[in-house]
Structure formats: C-alpha cells, structure tokens
Amino acid sequence: MFHLILFLFFGAICVAGAVNLLVQSHPINSALSLVVVMASLAAEYLLLGAEFVAAVQVIVYAGAIMVLFLITIMLLNAGKEERTKSSRVATLLGVPAVMIGAVLVAWTLLHRSNMQTPVHIGALPGNVQDIARLLFHDFLLPFEVTSVLILIAIMGAVVLASRPEAVDRGARKDG
C-alpha cells in the first residue's frame, strides 16, 4: 500500500512535469520541468529495486545531459518560441495522431492479463556487483563499442560547435 502511494505520488509529479514541458513556451522552463521528470523517474527506479539505474539516471540524465541543454539554451539566448502557420498545421494533424497512438498503447496494456504481475522494492535479483559482472563479461563488446561511440561523439561535437574560421586556421597550420 505504501509502495502504491509512493508510486502514484512520483508518477503524478512525472506526468505533471511532462505536461508542463509541453505547455511552457520558454525553453528554460521546459528544460527545468524535464529535470523534474528525470528526478521523479529515478525515484520510480528505486521503487522497482533498480538502485544502479536510479543513481545513473540522476548523475547522467539529470546531471550531465540537462546541464548540456541548459548551457546551450543560455549560450544561444533562446527566447519564447513564436507560433507560425505551419505550427497550427502540426498541432491539427499531430494531436489526433498521438491520441490514436495513445489509445492503441492503452488498449494493448489493458487487454493483456499477464501484465498484472506485481513488482515491489528489491524485486530485482541482483545488485550493482551483478550488473558489473554482466556488463564486463556478457556485454563486454557492446560496452567497449559504447566507449568508441562516446569518443566519436566528443570529436563530432568539438568539430561541429567550433567556429568555421577556427577549423580553417587549424587546417592551414597542418597543411
């Protein structure tokens, strides 16, 4: 019962943050409500017994990625978004399409009786050590590939975000 109350509390915060992200017109407000969504999702992960994922969610998502977003918003000095004609078209077509998708998801969930298995805190069998064993034995190759991916992403971000004249100067110095 206590778990259910906690789940509903954090779930309500989560949904409120997601709706607030859509309603707000200034990107800073959207970013801050996304932080709320991610923090309450970390609480949901704790309720599921996934401590490692909850910690990584706070550190990586609510920490690193959102700081990146906020820095970009402040760097570009993004103001309120302006509505144009095509944004009305997107709303008129997008909202019904999304509603159809939502109804399909809800119908699938409600008509599958085996989805009623209860889960509770500590339901997951392993702790961080088991995850580490899995990550460094069974998933060793994907893990190493992600490190290469991160390296490529860093280089790509540096090249894309640097000023074109700086890249030219570097090329001239090399050649």
Place this chain on the structure above:
Amino acid sequence: MIPLSYYLMLSGILFVCGVLGFLIKRNIITIFMSIELMLNGVNLSFVAFAAHWHSLNGQVFVFFVMVVAAAEAAVGLAIIIAVYRTRETLNVDQVNLLKL
C-alpha cells in the same frame, strides 16, 4: 505491491507526451528535449520488464540507452549551435533549406 501495467502506463504516458512535444513544438531545443522524454519513457518500461522477468539484462540495456542518449545530446546540441550560427534562428519552420 504495484502491478507491472501501472509502470507500463506511466511509460506510455511519458512516450506519448514526448511524441506530442516533438510534433507541436517549434523550438528546436524543445523538440530535442521531447526526444529525451521519449527515451526516458522507454527506459522505464525496460526496467519494469527487467523486474517482471527477474533478469538484469534490462538494466544493462538502460545503461546503454543512457550512453547513446548522452552521445546524441552532445552531437545534437553541437549541430543546433552550428545551425544557429548560420540561420540566427531556433524555429524549425525557418530552417527549411539544406544550403543557404
């Protein structure tokens, strides 16, 4: 004790909010945040199914999704900065040409 379908409902609501934001928002940074919202919704269903099947593989996959999301955020925001340098706008309606 919480039924699994509650978690899947929450994950579905988050995903639908992400799709809606992707479609109706005009600011390119907010569209990007909607994508992150969708990724978060999928992550929640991954962890819920990991608890359902008593398997840790779901948590490892969430880890990989987070890594890819971090890489995607870094490169995507760099592209947004590059776009802003040439177009002086963040409105996706005004970014309709591949080459200026």
